[in-house]
Amino acid sequence: MNQQLQDFARSTLKANLRKCTLEQLSIFNRMYSPDDLEKSIDDVVDAMPEKRLDWAMQQIQRTLDK
Numbered sequence: 001m002n003q004q005l006q007d008f009a010r011s012t013l014k015a016n017l018r019k020c021t022l023e024q025l026s027i028f029n030r031m032y033s034p035d036d037l038e039k040s041i042d043d044v045v046d047a048m049p050e051k052r053l054d055w056a057m058q059q060i061q062r063t064l065d066k
Helices: 001-019 020-034 041-047 050-065
Strands: none
Touching: 001 041, 001 050, 020 041, 020 050
16 A cells, blocks of 8 residues: 555544544554553554554444444
């Protein structure tokens, strides 16, 4: 994935995560930053490996669709 796509994915994730409940954010944080549960969601998204961005976007979209 090129840098422009990564930037788009990260910004989309951050925007969509702002629509989630605190419980949903907590689950996301535990999944993608299990060693630092105090890390902000923006920092978690920024630190995510590129290969996990697509799956995370799909998860968040499904969550919001419910």
